[in-house]
Amino acid sequence: MRTDTHTPEEMMTIAAARRLRDHQVVFVGIGLPSLAAILAQHMHAPNLQIIYESGTIGAHPEKLPLSIGDGEIAETADVVVSVPEIFNYWLQAGRIEVGFLGAAQIDRHANINTTVIGDYDHPQVRLPGAGGAPEIASSAQEVIIVLRHSLRAFVDKLDFTTTPGHLADGGSRSELGLSGAGPSLVITDLGLLEPDPERNELVLTSLNPGVDLAEVQAHTGWDLQVRSPLPVTPPPTAEELATLRRLQASKA
Amino acid sequence: MANFYDTLAPAVAELIQDGDSVALEGFTHLIPSAVGHELIRQGRQHLTLIRLTPDIIYDQLIGMGAADRLVFSWGGNPGVGSLHRFRDAVERGWPHPLEIEEHSHVGLANAYVAGASGLPFGLFRGYIGGELVRRGHMVPLRSPFTDEELIAVPAVRPDVTAIHAQQADRDGNVMLWGMTGIHKEAVLAARRTLVTVEEVVDRFEPRHNSMVLPGWVINAIVEVPRGAHPSYALGYDRRDNDFYRAWDAISRDREQFQSWMRMHVLDTRDHAEYLDSIGVGSPLAGTAR
DSSP, rough: OOOOOOOOHHHHHHHHHHHOOOOOEEEEOTTTTHHHHHHHHHTTTTTTHHHHHHSSSOOOSSOSSSSSSSOOOOHHSSSEEHHIIIIIIIIIOOOOEEEEEOOEEEEEEOEEEEEEEEEESSSEOOOOOOTTHHHHHSSSSEEEEEEOOTTTTTTTSSOOOBBBBSSTTTTTHHHHHHOOOOEEEEOOOOOOEOOOTOOOOOEEEEEEETHHHHHHHTOOSSOOEOOSOBOOOOOHHHHHHHHHHHHHHOOO | EEEEEESHHHHHHHHTTOOOOEEEEOSSOOOHHHHHHHHHHHTSSEEOOOOOOSOHHHHHHTTTTTEEEEEEEEBBTTHHHHHHHHHHHHHHSSSOOOEEEOOOOHHHHHHHHHHHHSSEEEEEETTSSSSSSGSSSSSEEOOSSSSOOOEEOOOOOOSSEEEEEEEETSSSEEEEESOTTTTHHHHHHSSSEEEEEEESSSOOOOOOTTEEEEEEGGGGEOOOETTTTSOTTTTTOOOOOOHHHHHHHHSSSHHHHHHHHHIIISSSSSSHHHHHHTTOOOOTOOOOO
């Protein structure tokens, strides 16, 4: 599925980058979140404070890193701190404005699984695990999730709840003592989803260019709520595309 | 007081025994890969491997049957995908079943902090609303000063921690810089410690984002240039991202994995021969930038 001018993947990355504002403090994982944050920094958010769990604060990578451990991230950071410090002093203390996560599975309340597909003790697929995600999702003031839209990923019931989103129904985050507001946006290659404030269930709020609603519904494992009228995500500008492609060509 | 060894093999033989709990730490940087290879050459078994981010060297140890147990918080090939030997052990019990103890990064990091601090447990805010807490040894604990519920995680005290670092001086002090990860906590939490370094120098120079571990908390130091490969030592070499990508194909198939390990680890005498065998040269000493 490819439009004349851009791929769905490029649209997803650009939509994620647009969401980040200059001077925001964002904690990113490697892959799409990292790419989107670096893209934002190379466009409208030059002072975006990018933090990786490898302890780098204020990274300004010129080239796209393969991992959170690439030298490029340490060498361009304002400061590098230890792993306990990045999680305890910076994340747990509430200094992170946006936590930016990926996921293997997500449910209608934006809870996330990155642990196993199948039964925990006898998994069909053993995934890498939690990493920093559970506490990023608890302690960041806001969480953005980016992942490809598929039936395997958008499931009615998670095989394992690694990381809390909005749990079940409205209000339960604060009842449990989760300090951050939780997921505010899910960005996919097909569109944008945001939680309904009353039920905290994901609602499709924007359709990416060239995608029709039936396609999104066919790739979602529950009866998806849809905003009406449903806008179309503004397509990538020439500058956004050129910057993204230049970055991807620089990948370490 | 740190003892200097001319070669890695006797240091590993003296410090690490079958059945030990071993932390070969390194948060994507300064990973003591040469120590892991030496454990494989010496045929160590029944190890408990501890690390926040098990990557290629733990995949190799697991695939070669050296580990009975893994304590971890994220097990993948960073930026590439799965660790196929780790998955094969968990999903299909090959070459034998692997017991896992799973944490989040925050949880395991605080378990090391507690170990380094000589405390019985670490305390943090975490695991709320997820299922991991039921799979580990974590215990909810109410703050005695507020109503908040926190999580207690038992301290991690490895029998042995090994790390790689950029430099040691002649007194056995160790200097590292760049992403120092959880090196300090892992060293201070351990009963015995082994450090491989890029280079032994007469004097340390001041470095941005650096730390020094005094020689009296270290048992053994060995100069092993590029001892972290395919990870790296900032200032000496670069992360070998091509190798991380190549590992995906090498490790996917059991027989291909075994023949690769035979050729490049079991049939090489030491780390310099390993580097030669995979076409990565040793850097010259004194190349720190």
